[in-house]
Amino acid sequence: MEDVARIAKVSKPTVSRALSGSPLVNAETRERVLAVAREQGYALNRHAQNLRRERANAIAVVLDFGSHRQGAIGDPFIFELLAGISEALSVRDLDLLLSPSGLDTVEGFVDLYQSRGADGFIVLGQGTRDALLQKVARKNIPMVVWGAVSKTSSYCAVGSDNDLGGRLAGERFLAHGRRRWLFVGSCQHEEIRLRFEGLQAVAKANQGIKIDVLSIESMAFSAIHDQANAYLKACVDPPDAVFAFSDTAAMAVIGAFSKEGHLTPRDYSLVGYNDIPPAAHFTPAITTIAQQTGVAGALLVEKLMQTLDGSRPRPAILPTLLVARQT
Amino acid sequence: MEDVARIAKVSKPTVSRALSGSPLVNAETRERVLAVAREQGYALNRHAQNLRRERANAIAVVLDFGSHRQGAIGDPFIFELLAGISEALSVRDLDLLLSPSGLDTVEGFVDLYQSRGADGFIVLGQGTRDALLQKVARKNIPMVVWGAVSKTSSYCAVGSDNDLGGRLAGERFLAHGRRRWLFVGSCQHEEIRLRFEGLQAVAKANQGIKIDVLSIESMAFSAIHDQANAYLKACVDPPDAVFAFSDTAAMAVIGAFSKEGHLTPRDYSLVGYNDIPPAAHFTPAITTIAQQTGVAGALLVEKLMQTLDGSRPRPAILPTLLVARQT
DNA sequence: GTTTTTTATGAAATGCATTTCAACAACAAG
DNA sequence: CTTGTTGTTGAAATGCATTTCATAAAAAAC
Numbered sequence: 194m195e196d197v198a199r200i201a202k203v204s205k206p207t208v209s210r211a212l213s214g215s216p217l218v219n220a221e222t223r224e225r226v227l228a229v230a231r232e233q234g235y236a237l238n239r240h241a242q243n244l245r246r247e248r249a250n251a252i253a254v255v256l257d258f259g260s261h262r263q264g265a266i267g268d269p270f271i272f273e274l275l276a277g278i279s280e281a282l283s284v285r286d287l288d289l290l291l292s293p294s295g296l297d298t299v300e301g302f303v304d305l306y307q308s309r310g311a312d313g314f315i316v317l318g319q320g321t322r323d324a325l326l327q328k329v330a331r332k333n334i335p336m337v338v339w340g341a342v343s344k345t346s347s348y349c350a351v352g353s354d355n356d357l358g359g360r361l362a363g364e365r366f367l368a369h370g371r372r373r374w375l376f377v378g379s380c381q382h383e384e385i386r387l388r389f390e391g392l393q394a395v396a397k398a399n400q401g402i403k404i405d406v407l408s409i410e411s412m413a414f415s416a417i418h419d420q421a422n423a424y425l426k427a428c429v430d431p432p433d434a435v436f437a438f439s440d441t442a443a444m445a446v447i448g449a450f451s452k453e454g455h456l457t458p459r460d461y462s463l464v465g466y467n468d469i470p471p472a473a474h475f476t477p478a479i480t481t482i483a484q485q486t487g488v489a490g491a492l493l494v495e496k497l498m499q500t501l502d503g504s505r506p507r508p509a510i511l512p513t514l515l516v517a518r519q520t
Numbered sequence: 521m522e523d524v525a526r527i528a529k530v531s532k533p534t535v536s537r538a539l540s541g542s543p544l545v546n547a548e549t550r551e552r553v554l555a556v557a558r559e560q561g562y563a564l565n566r567h568a569q570n571l572r573r574e575r576a577n578a579i580a581v582v583l584d585f586g587s588h589r590q591g592a593i594g595d596p597f598i599f600e601l602l603a604g605i606s607e608a609l610s611v612r613d614l615d616l617l618l619s620p621s622g623l624d625t626v627e628g629f630v631d632l633y634q635s636r637g638a639d640g641f642i643v644l645g646q647g648t649r650d651a652l653l654q655k656v657a658r659k660n661i662p663m664v665v666w667g668a669v670s671k672t673s674s675y676c677a678v679g680s681d682n683d684l685g686g687r688l689a690g691e692r693f694l695a696h697g698r699r700r701w702l703f704v705g706s707c708q709h710e711e712i713r714l715r716f717e718g719l720q721a722v723a724k725a726n727q728g729i730k731i732d733v734l735s736i737e738s739m740a741f742s743a744i745h746d747q748a749n750a751y752l753k754a755c756v757d758p759p760d761a762v763f764a765f766s767d768t769a770a771m772a773v774i775g776a777f778s779k780e781g782h783l784t785p786r787d788y789s790l791v792g793y794n795d796i797p798p799a800a801h802f803t804p805a806i807t808t809i810a811q812q813t814g815v816a817g818a819l820l821v822e823k824l825m826q827t828l829d830g831s832r833p834r835p836a837i838l839p840t841l842l843v844a845r846q847t
Numbered sequence: 848g849t850t851t852t853t854t855a856t857g858a859a860a861t862g863c864a865t866t867t868c869a870a871c872a873a874c875a876a877g
Numbered sequence: 878c879t880t881g882t883t884g885t886t887g888a889a890a891t892g893c894a895t896t897t898c899a900t901a902a903a904a905a906a907c
Binding site for chain 1: 895
Binding site: 234236237238239240241243244249251254258268269271272275276279280283286288289290291292293294303304307308309310414418441444445447448451470471473474475476 | 561563564565566567568570571576578581585595596598599602603606607610613615616617618619620621630631634635636637741745768771772774775778797798800801802803
C-alpha cells in the first residue's frame with residue numbers, strides 16, 4: 194500500500210480511504226489512487242483489514258453434512274436455501290464459510306466466533322441438536338436458525354409453518370375420505386414433529402380417524418424404503434393416506450408400497466414435503482407441501498444482520514402451500 | 521496473548537509456540553500455557569495469524585449458483601461432491617469459502633487470491649467458462665477443476681470418464697437392438713460433449729445407426745421437459761433410445777415423452793447420468809451412469825494441496841459405471 | 848482583512864500473532 | 878576445567894490496513 198501511496202503521490206491513509214470508498218477523500222485523488230492501484234496490480238490484504246477492523250467479514254453457514262452421508266442433505270431443498278443465502282451474503286459483500294469443522298460443541302462455536310473466524314452463524318435445520326444451539330445463543334453469539342420456530346427459544350428462528358403443512362395434508366386426506374393415516378418421519382426433529390402435530394390436530398377434530406407413525410431411523414433413501422416396506426407387510430389394515438416428511442421419503446414410500454401392490458392414488462393418498470423438481474414429474478406426480486425457499490435465504494441473512502446490529506429480531510414463519518397433484 | 525503469557529509466566533512467543541503445537545516448547549510449559557489459555561477463554565485471532573503467516577487457510581469452492589436458478593445445481597450430485605470436499609478440507613483444517621462473488625472474471629480470481637482471501641480454488645464444473653479458467657490458471661493461481669479432462673489444459677482437472685459413459689450408454693442401446701438414438705444435452709459443456717462423442721463413437725462403429733441431438737438451452741426442469749415434448753411432436757420417426765446428460769433430464773424426458781404415449785422401456789431405452797437416489801425409485805427405474813462422487817471430493821482437495829506445494833499434479837479420470845435398471 | 852468553518856491530507860498509534868536471532872542453562876565431550 | 882551441544886525461552890522485528898488526531902489549505906462568514 195505504501196508503494197501505491199508513493200506512486201500516486203499521497204499518503205497511506207489516503208490510499209486506504211480511496212480504496213474503501215470513504216467520502217473523506219477528494220474525487221480526483223481517489224481516481225488517481227484507484228488507477229495506480231489497478232495498474233500496479235495491488236490488492237489489499239484482507240487479513241490485515243479484518244484484523245484492524247476487528248471482524249471477519251464472513252458468515253458461517255452450518256449444515257449437517259454428517260447426516261448427508263445418509264442421504265438427508267442431497268435434498269435439493271437445502272441447496273435452494275444455500276443458494277439464497279449465498280446470494281444475499283454476496284450482495285452484502287460477506288464471505289460464506291461453509292460448515293466449518295468443530296461446530297458440534299458449544300466451544301466450537303465460541304472459538305470460531307472469538308477467533309474472528311466468523312461474525313455470525315446461520316444454521317440450516319436444527320435437527321436433533323436444539324439443545325446445543327440454545328446454549329450457543331445464550332452465549333450471545335449472533336445466530337439465526339432455519340427450522341422450527343418456538344416462542345421459548347433463545348435464538349431467532351426462521352422456518353416454514355410446519356403445523357400448517359401438517360393441517361393441509363390432513364385436510365386433503367379428509368377431502369378424499371381417507372381414515373387410516375400414516376405419518377412417516379422422525380418426531381425427534383422438531384420441525385417434523387410440528388408437521389405431525391398439525392396432521393394430528395386435524396385427525397382429532399374429526400371422528401373415526403386412526404393415525405399411526407412410522408418413525409424413521411435413518412435418512413437414507415433405501416433405509417426409508419425398507420422400513421416402509423416392512424411396515425406395510427406387518428400391517429393388518431394398510432393406511433389409506435400417507436404424509437411423508439419429504440418428497441424423497443414420499444418416493445421411497447411409493448416404491449416400497451407398490452412392491453406389495455399397494456398403489457397411490459388408488460389405494461392411498463400421499464402428501465410429501467418441499468416440492469422438489471422431480472416431485473412434479475414422478476409417476477404418479479406427488480402432491481406436496483411447498484416451502485418458500487426463494488425468500489428464505491434472504492430472510493435468514495436479513496435477520497442475522499439485525500442481530501449483528503445488536504437488535505433481537507423476531508422469528509419469522511413463512512407460509513406453506515399445498516401443491517395438489519395426482520397422488 | 522500477552523495476558524495469557526503473563527499469567528502463565530512465560531513470554532508471548534512461548535504461548536504462540538505452545539498453541540500451535542511447536543516442538544520447540546517444553547511439555548510442562550505447554551500444558552501450563554494451554555491450561556491458562558483455556559481458563560481465560562482465550563482464542564487466538566485468525567486474521568492476525570493469517571496476516572503473519574501470509575496465507576488464508578481457506579479454499580474457495582466455486583459453483584455456478586447462477587445456473588442453479590435454472591434448476592441445474594439442485595442436482596444431488598453436486599452436493600455429494602461438496603460434502604466430500606468439505607470433509608477433506610476440514611481434515612486439513614482449512615476453511616471452505618463457498619462461491620465468493622466476483623469470480624466471473626479473471627480479475628475476480630486474481631484479486632481474491634492476491635488479497636489472500638483464498639489460498640486456492642476448486643471449481644465445480646467448467647460449464648461454458650473453460651476459457652476463463654484457462655486464463656486464471658495461466659496466472660499461476662492454484663486451481664483444480666471438476667469437469668472434462670483435456671491434455672492441453674493449463675489447469676489440473678479431475679473428472680469422470682465421460683467418453684466411457686457415452687460408450688456404455690451406446691453399448692446398452694446396441695444390446696437392446698436400438699437404432700435411432702437421441703442425445704439430450706448441450707455440447708457447449710465440454711463434459712457433456714465428451715459423453716456425446718463416446719455415444720457417437722459407438723454409433724459410428726456400427727452400421728445403420730442414426731443419432732440425433734436435442735441441444736438443451738436451459739437447465740430448468742420444465743424447459744427440458746418442454747423441449748423434449750416439442751421434439752417428439754415434430755418427429756416423424758421417434759427415437760428408440762435416449763441418452764440424457766443427467767438423471768433429472770432423464771426424468772423430464774420420461775414425462776415429456778409419456779404425454780405423447782411414447783413409453784420407456786417399451787418404446788425406447790433410456791440412460792441417464794449421475795445415479796441420483798430417486799433414479800433407482802422412479803417409475804420406471806432409470807438406468808444411469810454412476811460417477812464416483814465418493815472419492816471425487818477427496819481427490820480434488822489432494823490435487824489442490826499438491827498444487828499448493830508447488831508441484832503440477834496430473835489430471836485424473838475416474839471410472840464411470842453403468843447401473844442397469846428397467847429402462 | 849480577519850476569523851471561522853469546511854475540506855483534504857498525513858504522522859503515528861493500533862490491532863495480534865509469528866519468526867528470527869540471541870541468550871542462557873544444562874549437560875556431554877574433550 | 879574448558880569447549881561444544883542441545884534444549885528452552887525471550888526481545889524485538891515483521892506482516893498490513895485503519896483510525897485517531899492534528900495540520901494545512903481553501904472557502905465562507907463577518
